[in-house]
Amino acid sequence: MENNGVKSVSGSKQKTHLRELSINCDRWYAIARSTEVQTAPVAAKIWNRAIVLFRDSAGKINALEDRCPHRQVKLSHGKIKGDLIECAYHGWRLNTSGECAEVDYLAENQKLPNCKIRSYPIKEQNGFIWLFPGDATQALKIDLLDLPEWEHLNYIATVSVIDCQAHYSFLIENLMDMYHGHLHEDLQAWANPVLDTLTEDEHQVTVRYQAQSYYKIDKIWSISQLFFKSLRKLHPEPLEVSYVYPHWVSTLGSDFKIYCLVCPVSETATRAYLIHFTSLNAFWRLHKLPVWFRKFIKDSCFGAAQKLLDGLVRQDVLMIEEEQQAFLHNSERKSYELNRALASVERLIRSQAENG
Ligand code: FES
Numbered sequence: 093m094e095n096n097g098v099k100s101v102s103g104s105k106q107k108t109h110l111r112e113l114s115i116n117c118d119r120w121y122a123i124a125r126s127t128e129v130q131t132a133p134v135a136a137k138i139w140n141r142a143i144v145l146f147r148d149s150a151g152k153i154n155a156l157e158d159r160c161p162h163r164q165v166k167l168s169h170g171k172i173k174g175d176l177i178e179c180a181y182h183g184w185r186l187n188t189s190g191e192c193a194e195v196d197y198l199a200e201n202q203k204l205p206n207c208k209i210r211s212y213p214i215k216e217q218n219g220f221i222w223l224f225p226g227d228a229t230q231a232l233k234i235d236l237l238d239l240p241e242w243e244h245l246n247y248i249a250t251v252s253v254i255d256c257q258a259h260y261s262f263l264i265e266n267l268m269d270m271y272h273g274h275l276h277e278d279l280q281a282w283a284n285p286v287l288d289t290l291t292e293d294e295h296q297v298t299v300r301y302q303a304q305s306y307y308k309i310d311k312i313w314s315i316s317q318l319f320f321k322s323l324r325k326l327h328p329e330p331l332e333v334s335y336v337y338p339h340w341v342s343t344l345g346s347d348f349k350i351y352c353l354v355c356p357v358s359e360t361a362t363r364a365y366l367i368h369f370t371s372l373n374a375f376w377r378l379h380k381l382p383v384w385f386r387k388f389i390k391d392s393c394f395g396a397a398q399k400l401l402d403g404l405v406r407q408d409v410l411m412i413e414e415e416q417q418a419f420l421h422n423s424e425r426k427s428y429e430l431n432r433a434l435a436s437v438e439r440l441i442r443s444q445a446e447n448g
């Protein structure tokens with residue numbers, strides 16, 4: 093039996109394994125990109141909860157359990173009718189609170205069934221749809237992670253979707269342990285990291301590495317370094333990675349920022365959105381141009397680092413999924429760790445899982 097991160101085995105208490113820990117549900121999770129939800133209902137999943145996302149007639153996003161209260165089929169097979177979602181099977185229509193609002197074949201002497209499915213607090217901000225899977229009364233008290241660069245005209249964004257068949261802890265460890273740059277060889281923007289400082293509290297773990305990088309976007313041709321190894325010149329740059337539960341943020345020098353919005357799907361599956369921003373702050377002449385033109389540049393360059401980012405993700409996912417498989421095959425096998433940041437990561441995951 094599992095209870096607050098502690099398993100009870102025939103009376104004695106035993107710590108739940110890190111790879112089987114739950115999540116803190118009282119947090120905002122990015123469950124989809126804004127562009128993924130248009131005019132049809134969309135199925136999504138967070139921590140074993142099936143969710144249907146849909147927009148009402150005003151374009152506002154809504155989230156309900158993905159389950160028709162009539163016969164329990166998925167509402168996401170249905171259609172949107174104004175502000176109601178219509179089930180594909182017998183056509184019952186539910187409102188945005190999850191109540192049955194219309195049934196076409198209701199007889200005169202029948203009342204609408206008094207049934208209600210769960211609705212979730214939901215927000216749309218900075219290109220993502222954020223869902224609060226926990227206690228709805230807490231939603232207003234908890235901030236969602238801000239991505240100020242998403243709208244800022246000086247930043248070019250690229251988004252890569254991570255879908256991995258593994259517990260989310262493997263992904264976070266991958267993101268916090270910069271020594272894994274070994275895996276990425278030429279795709280990596282940093283080199284020679286050395287862990288410098290480590291701070292942690294009940295909300296986050298922040299690790300600063302001294303590193304080197306060729307990444308400096310201060311000339312028009314700087315971007316070509318990303319694609320041509322011969323043009324790269326390494327210089328020292330601080331590399332900072334933070335696990336701001338449940339998400340991750342990293343900066344490398346002043347021109348490079350990455351976020352990872354983590355959406356744990358189940359104990360063995362994780363979806364995440366990796367968002368890379370390149371800063372154009374060094375190009376002061378550009379900032380004097382009309383806003384419409386700067387917006388045009390920002391929008392036209394969206395996804396400029398797509399191949400690079402997707403390539404990194406593919407390499408990481410392969411390793412993370414193998415780690416999960418190895419754990420499922422033999423959960424008793426001991427791993428050896430040299431990066432002290434990972435002990436802090438485990439502490440944070442454990443304390444958040446226990447509080448959620
Ligand atoms: S199962 Fe949904 S209307 Fe019947």
Ligand SMILES: [Fe+2]
Pocket residue numbers: 266272276404408
């Ligand atoms: Fe990586």
